[in-house]
Amino acid sequence: MTISPLAPAHFPELPEISGVTFAAAAAGVKHKNRVDVMLALLAPGTAMAGVFTRSATRSAPVLDCQSKLGHDPSGPAAILVNSGNSNAFTGGRGIESVKALTSGVAAQTGVSEDRVFTASTGVIGEPLPHDRITAKIEELHINQSDGAMEAAARAIMTTDTFAKGATKTIQVNGKAVKIAGIAKGSGMIAPDMATMLVYIFTDALIGQADLQALLSSLNAKTFNCITVDSDTSTSDSLMMAATGASGVDVTGNAEFANALSEVMHDLAHQVVRDGEGATKFVTVNVNGAKDDADAHRVALSIANSPLVKTAIAGEDANWGRVVMAVGKSGAAADRDRLSIRFGDITVAENGWRAPSYSEDEASAYMKNQELEIGVDLGIGSGRSTVWTCDLTHGYITINADYRS
Amino acid sequence: MTISPLAPAHFPELPEISGVTFAAAAAGVKHKNRVDVMLALLAPGTAMAGVFTRSATRSAPVLDCQSKLGHDPSGPAAILVNSGNSNAFTGGRGIESVKALTSGVAAQTGVSEDRVFTASTGVIGEPLPHDRITAKIEELHINQSDGAMEAAARAIMTTDTFAKGATKTIQVNGKAVKIAGIAKGSGMIAPDMATMLVYIFTDALIGQADLQALLSSLNAKTFNCITVDSDTSTSDSLMMAATGASGVDVTGNAEFANALSEVMHDLAHQVVRDGEGATKFVTVNVNGAKDDADAHRVALSIANSPLVKTAIAGEDANWGRVVMAVGKSGAAADRDRLSIRFGDITVAENGWRAPSYSEDEASAYMKNQELEIGVDLGIGSGRSTVWTCDLTHGYITINADYRS
Numbered sequence: 001m002t003i004s005p006l007a008p009a010h011f012p013e014l015p016e017i018s019g020v021t022f023a024a025a026a027a028g029v030k031h032k033n034r035v036d037v038m039l040a041l042l043a044p045g046t047a048m049a050g051v052f053t054r055s056a057t058r059s060a061p062v063l064d065c066q067s068k069l070g071h072d073p074s075g076p077a078a079i080l081v082n083s084g085n086s087n088a089f090t091g092g093r094g095i096e097s098v099k100a101l102t103s104g105v106a107a108q109t110g111v112s113e114d115r116v117f118t119a120s121t122g123v124i125g126e127p128l129p130h131d132r133i134t135a136k137i138e139e140l141h142i143n144q145s146d147g148a149m150e151a152a153a154r155a156i157m158t159t160d161t162f163a164k165g166a167t168k169t170i171q172v173n174g175k176a177v178k179i180a181g182i183a184k185g186s187g188m189i190a191p192d193m194a195t196m197l198v199y200i201f202t203d204a205l206i207g208q209a210d211l212q213a214l215l216s217s218l219n220a221k222t223f224n225c226i227t228v229d230s231d232t233s234t235s236d237s238l239m240m241a242a243t244g245a246s247g248v249d250v251t252g253n254a255e256f257a258n259a260l261s262e263v264m265h266d267l268a269h270q271v272v273r274d275g276e277g278a279t280k281f282v283t284v285n286v287n288g289a290k291d292d293a294d295a296h297r298v299a300l301s302i303a304n305s306p307l308v309k310t311a312i313a314g315e316d317a318n319w320g321r322v323v324m325a326v327g328k329s330g331a332a333a334d335r336d337r338l339s340i341r342f343g344d345i346t347v348a349e350n351g352w353r354a355p356s357y358s359e360d361e362a363s364a365y366m367k368n369q370e371l372e373i374g375v376d377l378g379i380g381s382g383r384s385t386v387w388t389c390d391l392t393h394g395y396i397t398i399n400a401d402y403r404s
Numbered sequence: 405m406t407i408s409p410l411a412p413a414h415f416p417e418l419p420e421i422s423g424v425t426f427a428a429a430a431a432g433v434k435h436k437n438r439v440d441v442m443l444a445l446l447a448p449g450t451a452m453a454g455v456f457t458r459s460a461t462r463s464a465p466v467l468d469c470q471s472k473l474g475h476d477p478s479g480p481a482a483i484l485v486n487s488g489n490s491n492a493f494t495g496g497r498g499i500e501s502v503k504a505l506t507s508g509v510a511a512q513t514g515v516s517e518d519r520v521f522t523a524s525t526g527v528i529g530e531p532l533p534h535d536r537i538t539a540k541i542e543e544l545h546i547n548q549s550d551g552a553m554e555a556a557a558r559a560i561m562t563t564d565t566f567a568k569g570a571t572k573t574i575q576v577n578g579k580a581v582k583i584a585g586i587a588k589g590s591g592m593i594a595p596d597m598a599t600m601l602v603y604i605f606t607d608a609l610i611g612q613a614d615l616q617a618l619l620s621s622l623n624a625k626t627f628n629c630i631t632v633d634s635d636t637s638t639s640d641s642l643m644m645a646a647t648g649a650s651g652v653d654v655t656g657n658a659e660f661a662n663a664l665s666e667v668m669h670d671l672a673h674q675v676v677r678d679g680e681g682a683t684k685f686v687t688v689n690v691n692g693a694k695d696d697a698d699a700h701r702v703a704l705s706i707a708n709s710p711l712v713k714t715a716i717a718g719e720d721a722n723w724g725r726v727v728m729a730v731g732k733s734g735a736a737a738d739r740d741r742l743s744i745r746f747g748d749i750t751v752a753e754n755g756w757r758a759p760s761y762s763e764d765e766a767s768a769y770m771k772n773q774e775l776e777i778g779v780d781l782g783i784g785s786g787r788s789t790v791w792t793c794d795l796t797h798g799y800i801t802i803n804a805d806y807r808s
Contacts, residue, residue, distance in 0.1 A: 091756030124724025314804030320528025352495030400718030
């Protein structure tokens with residue numbers, strides 16, 4: 001598969017995070033000889049937090065993870081993830097598969113089963129051949145390594161065209177605190193959530209409840225603000241593990257929150273940059289709305305509009321479709337107070353095309369690979385930023401064939 | 405432009421409706437030598453009703469029509485429609501254009517200006533060259549004819565690949581009552597409304613308030629139940645004129661309501677059949693929901709899902725994506741009570757693939773041009789039917805180029 005034109009130049013150098021080890025293996029879940037399963041082991045006392053899809057048809061592993069979170073950390077923990085099959089809508093058999101995986105990891109590694117978290121991503125509705133995965137747990141256990149986070153990132157890819165990683169290290173009182181994360185996702189991307197799968201690790205010390213609150217809050221401004229196609233996965237999972245191995249308490253530390261926010265933004269943007277068929281990365285900035293919720297509604301209406309997204313694909317400065325998307329959003333809007341920008345170019349204001357508008361200038365702007373659509377509703381102080389991509393022939397080609 | 409593969413074999417034979425005459429002309433609104441404006445004249449006493457887009461950025465002519473409805477009929481009435489330019493988001497100039505058109509028709513025909521209804525469809529945000537239209541009003545007035553409804557249907561087309569008409573005649577106490585309508589629309593189609601433009605005429609006798617109530621009620625089950633791309637036009641207008649010329653009072657007449665419902669269903673389905681790039685006509689039937697509103701939410705979530713629509717385009721029996729769309733809809737759902745049919749083939753039930761499921765059988769079904777997706781949520785008695793089409797390369801091609 002061709003790598004997305006919006007991909008970063010290379011996978012980042014991820015630091016080793018004390019208290020976490022990884023291994024990846026080829027279990028043959030869907031394809032032979034493809035690395036498709038990863039196991040992360042976490043030191044005793046690691047705090048675990050998570051945010052999951054709100055889909056009413058969410059998968060068996062999502063339900064299992066949700067039931068296991070919220071406890072204070074005690075012993076070690078483990079995360080087992082496979083690609084190739086999502087174990088979603090697989091009825092009682094799906095629950096049995098999760099049980100087989102979690103008990104398999106527990107037996108092999110000594111991690112208590114209620115601290116073993118799993119995720120599966122890939123086709124919906126097919127029974128998960130979990131025996132192929134459990135047969136690899138011993139190998140995954142033996143091969144654990146500090147430096148295998150990139151291999152883990154590759155193991156969880158499905159239609160992704162590049163592996164996704166991000167990292168940030170901060171200094172707190174002269175001591176380094178490291179954050180590193182991996183993600184997969186490229187289609188079926190929309191709030192809530194919009195991640196597909198994201199795993200973030202840190203050696204910071206923080207209580208479970210504080211970690212959960214921070215993760216949920218930052219998720220609302222990152223993974224819940226990206227959309228590729230308005231479709232929401234049944235498997236979306238964002239999990240974070242704080243091993244505490246640095247000994248640095250980051251409870252209430254703003255610098256840590258900012259660093260984590262940067263890592264989450266980076267990963268969220270990479271998911272959009274790998275949007276199926278994407279050729280443009282688009283930032284939709286809405287302000288002047290009645291409130292933030294209305295601003296978010298308008299931003300998503302624009303970002304999810306097939307007519308806006310195809311216009312962007314065609315490099316057409318079709319701001320009339322942005323007007324349409326504002327109008328259909330259901331948010332409070334006054335046609336005559338609305339203004340619309342493409343980058344720094346004001347295209348519409350006072351209920352009509354801007355006097356300064358130049359079709360040539362706007363058309364030239366649309367040829368950029370990174371675009372900004374700005375909308376000022378002019379009625380309040382609500383604001384929201386959403387990131388998306390264009391809708392191209394590539395999306396149709398990928399999704400008219402791929403069985404996801 | 406190639407005619408949609410889902411188009412009816414031919415335009416129907418529309419009857420003359422006593423009390424209505426039509427004419428069409430080429431005003432050069434956008435293209436030279438293309439018939440792009442139509443004028444309908446309605447006999448004194450004609451009751452007028454209408455339903456319009458709820459977009460917050462609706463066009464100047466929509467706002468003008470809305471302000472003129474709700475009065476009891478008195479003198480004659482007129483409907484003037486142009487294609488090529490929607491006169492939407494055109495600020496104060498848009499209002500001036502409407503005024504120029506309505507006063508032009510009033511001056512030429514003697515219809516009181518508050519009974520002149522206009523609509524414009526086409527590109528958003530460009531000033532309407534209304535002088536080109538007013539220059540044609542005399543010609544349109546002179547050429548009025550009982551039989552020119554098909555010409556009117558052609559005059560209001562934009563990206564439509566075929567003209568849309570439907571008709572039904574019923575007998576009430578031995579007297580014929582005729583209904584005939586025309587529609588345009590193929591993209592930017594979604595509730596509410598989902599019509600683009602629809603005009604229905606009848607010689608039945610019915611009061612304005614009763615006509616309005618009937619039209620609104622039937623609209624909820626017809627034009628508000630179709631979607632092509634989830635995008636909602638700023639110009640959507642459905643208007644109905646009852647001339648009363650048959651002398652048959654149809655107030656509360658169920659047979660008349662059924663006949664009107666048939667005409668509206670027919671026109672609504674034709675709009676979907678002309679969906680941009682469409683190759684499949686899809687009926688989504690949802691039942692067993694908590695209530696009708698939830699059923700409608702699920703049906704629209706399925707019908708608007710890019711992943712479901714691309715799977716249909718690819719003739720892929722990808723029912724997992726239907727599960728996904730149910731899950732993301734926000735409607736009450738229980739994974740384990742959900743069942744899904746493709747036509748008569750049960751593909752999933754009891755939270756999993758149906759035991760009888762055959763991939764070959766389901767794949768063969770997907771090759772049909774007319775498809776049904778059935779979902780039973782299994783928790784209540786709410787139901788809804790929505791009609792849609794697939795999402796193909798054709799949609800991308802049309803919309804990455806066309807400035808709408």
